[in-house]
Amino acid sequence: MVETTHPGNIGATARVMANMGLTQLCLVSPRSFPDPAATARATGADDILEQAKVFDSLEEAVSDCGCVIGATARRRSLAWPLLDAEQAAARLVVEQQVTNCALIFGPEACGLSNAHLDLCHAHLRIDVNEAFPSLNVATAVAVMAYEFRKQSGLGALESAVQSAEEETPMTMGEFDQLMTHMEIVLSKTAFLSGPKTKLLRKIRRLLLQGVKSTQEVNILRGVLTSLEYALGVSDKQPQKRAQRGVQNTAKNSAKNNSTTPT
CATH class of the missing domain: 3.40.1280.10 (SPOUT methyltransferase, trefoil knot domain)
Structure with missing residues (x-):
């Protein structure tokens, strides 16, 4: 609430x-x-x-x-x-x-x-x-x-549950970090040269429907890091985010989850 x-x-x-x-x-x-x-x-x-x-x-x-x-x-x-x-x-x-x-x-x-x-x-x-x-x-x-x-x-x-269990579901905290990273990268290009609030909301809506797992977040953030390096706005070498995410997920055990009215 x-x-x-x-x-x-x-x-x-x-x-x-x-x-x-x-x-x-x-x-x-x-x-x-x-x-x-x-x-x-x-x-x-x-x-x-x-x-x-x-x-x-x-x-x-x-x-x-x-x-x-x-x-x-x-x-x-x-x-x-x-x-x-x-x-x-x-x-x-x-x-x-x-x-x-x-x-x-x-x-x-x-x-x-x-x-x-x-x-x-x-x-x-x-x-x-x-x-x-x-x-x-x-x-x-x-x-x-x-x-x-x-x-x-x-x-x-039940079939949807079995499919969802194959990967670690993305949290909203991870998604917000992805959106922050994306806004930073896009601000370095001409793509966000004009008013951006509505455009970023549309990008957010688009990604929320397609990105479901931590592994997918890691892939996209790896792409963004590579773009930063290619644009010369970062000296940080791109890392294999997706591979690291899969390895980390393999170590995690199932959690007790719940639905919370907020």
């Missing part, structure tokens, strides 16, 4: 999470937490409130996540993969087998900003009455928690 203004909504969210068997609640810059109103609305789900993690930024909160889905009630000018509640839950069921996942809900008054949504692999839009589309944030969490619980019982998309 990002920048939640009413502590009662945090408590109500904790309650529905407990109802549906979810335990990991993350809060980004809440206006007031801990708060008696949150405890009152939790109605016994105190353990979820006590274990909730608080972050200063969404970037920090999702840095170790390989699948991030952000809820939005509005249609955005820049097209992004858009899922309904059932599709989002099915994707989370699959992805949580191999990586940490986060489902993001924004402030009550305005929802997630474009900057927040740019951190997501896909956007979620719950199907509601178009004449009155704004859901209370705790209600939206309840809808998705129920869908996730229902989908989890189906063992959906």
Whole structure:
């Protein structure tokens, strides 16, 4: 939950999470937490409130996540993969087998900003009455928690899980480092000579849909390092990032992963 203004909504969210068997609640810059109103609305789900993690930024909160889905009630000018509640839950069921996942809900008054949504692999839009589309944030969490619980019982998309296990899923922290590296390199060329914010958002969207693993991040960063060397803007010899990433991955054991409302 990002920048939640009413502590009662945090408590109500904790309650529905407990109802549906979810335990990991993350809060980004809440206006007031801990708060008696949150405890009152939790109605016994105190353990979820006590274990909730608080972050200063969404970037920090999702840095170790390989699948991030952000809820939005509005249609955005820049097209992004858009899922309904059932599709989002099915994707989370699959992805949580191999990586940490986060489902993001924004402030009550305005929802997630474009900057927040740019951190997501896909956007979620719950199907509601178009004449009155704004859901209370705790209600939206309840809808998705129920869908996730229902989908989890189906063992959906086992073949996709098996495929995903072959490589280490990319985290958002690794992806942000890739984007920073790419912006630095492109700024040395004529490609980013004009206004760049919208173009970089489009590049980010493109890469988020194609780059899935740490190994793929290492390949692209190796390409960028080679370009820096060829352009003469770096004396650093290119290294075999991709090969090193595969070797490191072979040493890693499977981790326990979870889906976290944030």
